[in-house]
Amino acid sequence: xxxxxxxxxxxxxxxxxxxxxxxxxxxxxxxxxxxxxxxxxxxxxxxxxxxxxxxxxxxxxxxxxxxxxxxxxxxxxxxxxxxxxxxxxxxxxxxxxxxxxxxxxxxxxxxxxxxxxxxxxxxxxxxxxxxxxxxxxxxxxxxxxxxxxxxxxxxxxxxxxxxxxxxxxxxxxxxxxxxxxxxxxxxxxxxxxxxxxxxxxxxxxxxxxxxxxxxxxxxxxxxxxxxxxxxxxxxxxxxxxxxxxxxxx
Numbered sequence: 001x002x003x004x005x006x007x008x009x010x011x012x013x014x015x016x017x018x019x020x021x022x023x024x025x026x027x028x029x030x031x032x033x034x035x036x037x038x039x040x041x042x043x044x045x046x047x048x049x050x051x052x053x054x055x056x057x058x059x060x061x062x063x064x065x066x067x068x069x070x071x072x073x074x075x076x077x078x079x080x081x082x083x084x085x086x087x088x089x090x091x092x093x094x095x096x097x098x099x100x101x102x103x104x105x106x107x108x109x110x111x112x113x114x115x116x117x118x119x120x121x122x123x124x125x126x127x128x129x130x131x132x133x134x135x136x137x138x139x140x141x142x143x144x145x146x147x148x149x150x151x152x153x154x155x156x157x158x159x160x161x162x163x164x165x166x167x168x169x170x171x172x173x174x175x176x177x178x179x180x181x182x183x184x185x186x187x188x189x190x191x192x193x194x195x196x197x198x199x200x201x202x203x204x205x206x207x208x209x210x211x212x213x214x215x216x217x218x219x220x221x222x223x224x225x226x227x228x229x230x231x232x233x234x235x236x237x238x239x240x241x242x243x244x245x246x247x248x249x
Contacts, residue, residue, distance in 0.1 A: 004030070004067070005028035005029055005030050005064075005200070006029055006030060006031055006065070006066060006082075006169050006170050006200040007028070007029040007052065007063070007064070007065050007066075007083070007170045007200060007202070008026075008027065008028040008029065008063075008064050009025060009026055009027060009051070009052060009061060009062065009063045009064070010026050010061060010062045010064075011024050011025075011026060011060060011061040011062065012024070012025045012026065012048070012051055012052075012058055012060075012061035012062070012063065013025070013058060013059050013060045013061050014047055014051055014056065014058055014059050015059045020224050021044050021047045021224050022044045022047050022048050022051060022058075022224050023044075023223075023224040023225045024061070024225065025044075025048060025061075025221070025224075025225070025226055026226070027202075027219055027226075027229065029170055029200035029201070029202055030200055031169070031196075031198065031199065031200050032196050032197065032200075033196065033200055033201070033216045033217060034192060034193075034196060034201045034203055034214050034215045034216055034217075035200070035201065035202050035203070035215065035216070035217045035218075035219065036202075036203045036204070036205060036211045036214070036215035036217070036218045036219070037049075037202065037203070037204050037218075037219045037220075037221060038204075038205070038206075038208070038211055038218060038219070038220055038221070039220060039221035039222055040222070042223075043221040043222055043223065043224065044221050044223070044224040044225075045174075045204045045221055046088070046174055046204065047224075048204075048221070049085065049172050049174050049202070049204060051063070052083075052172055052202070053075055053078060053079075053083060053085045053172055054070070054073055054074055054075035054077070054078040054083075055075050057072070058071060065078065065081055065082065065083055065169075065170065066081070066082065066169065068081075070083075076108075079108070079166055079168075080166075082167070082168050082169035082170060083168060083169075083170050083172070084163035084164070084166050084168030084170065084171050084172070085163065085171070085172035085173070085174070086156075086159045086160060086163055086171075086172070086173050086174060086176060087159070087174055088174050088175045088178060090155045090156070090159060091159065092147045092155055092158050092159060092162070093147060094146070094147050094148030095146065095147075095148060096146070096147055097143065097144050097145060097146060097147065098134055098139050098142050098143050098144070098145050098147055098150070098158055098161070099130055099131070099134060099143040099144065101147050101158055101161075101162055102129075102130035102131075102133050102134050102158075102161050102162055102165045103126055103127060103129075103130035103165070104162075105130070105133070105162040105163070105165035105166055106125075106126040106127075106129035106130045106133070106165040106166065107126050108166065129165050129167065130165050131143070132164075132165075133161045133162070133163075133164035133165035134158075134161045134165075136161070136164055136194075136195075137157045137158065137160050137161035137164060137191060138157055138187065138191060139154065139157055139158060139161055142154065151184070152179055152180065152184070153180050153181075153183075153184030153187060153188065156176055156177075156180070156184075156188060157187075157188070157191065159176075160173070160176070160191065160195075164195075168199065169198075169199060169200065170199065170200045170201075170202070171195065171199055171200070171201045171202070172202045173192075173201060173202065173203050173204065173205075174204050175204055175205055175206065176188055176192070176203070176205070177189075177205055177207045177210055178206070185207070185210060189210060189213065189214055192214055193214065203215065211232075212232045212236065215232060216231070216232075217229065217230065217231060218230065218231070218232055218235045220235060220238075220241050220244075222244050227240050227241065227244060228240055228241045
């Protein structure tokens with residue numbers, strides 16, 4: 001595991017009027033690690049991911065990617081610098097094939113607007129990126145399948161493949177296990193475990209069994225603030241977490 005964090009934030013805060021959605025949050029993501037963020041609905045988890053990815057701007061605080069301050073960078077610039085993310089809801093192109101979805105993502109990372117006349121098929125690099133991403137996400141046998149015909153679990157795999165096609169160093173995954181059955185959950189957990197090699201992963205998830213199985217570190221949020229952060233055993237035994245989130249068990 002890398003000693004230097006790939007992504008970190010310090011004092012990250014977002015206010016809307018008198019409402020503080022994220023309050024002075026700090027965390028670090030290291031290569032080879034799954035860092036899970038848990039909390040009840042309204043705890044600020046998705047807002048935190050939106051702040052890290054650049055979808056919304058912080059009211060105060062700092063975000064660093066690969067040691068560089070990216071606090072004021074746009075979301076596309078962060079994506080091109082190595083920050084990938086998935087959403088709670090599928091953001092695939094259902095009318096396109098699995099391969100074309102991945103190639104579109106790769107093209108976004110390798111923008112060449114001065115070659116607007118050039119066919120996408122002529123760019124070998126984006127095709128190679130797309131193919132490698134689909135294979136790593138476990139979709140090698142479904143390259144020509146229309147994305148709209150995939151199962152729910154396969155669509156979630158495709159979202160991750162599209163992230164991988166942009167060649168990120170950090171993956172921000174917002175509820176990747178939502179709506180999955182047991183078999184699909186196992187397949188996704190195996191994929192996430194594999195992706196630790198070469199990446200840092202931030203996982204927001206409500207499936208506590210999965211979180212405590214896959215995460216090396218867990219951060220617990222309540223009302224926008226971090227109340228605990230540590231290993232799964234440390235979080236499980238924390239009295240404040242038990243009272244606020246895990247039901248006192």
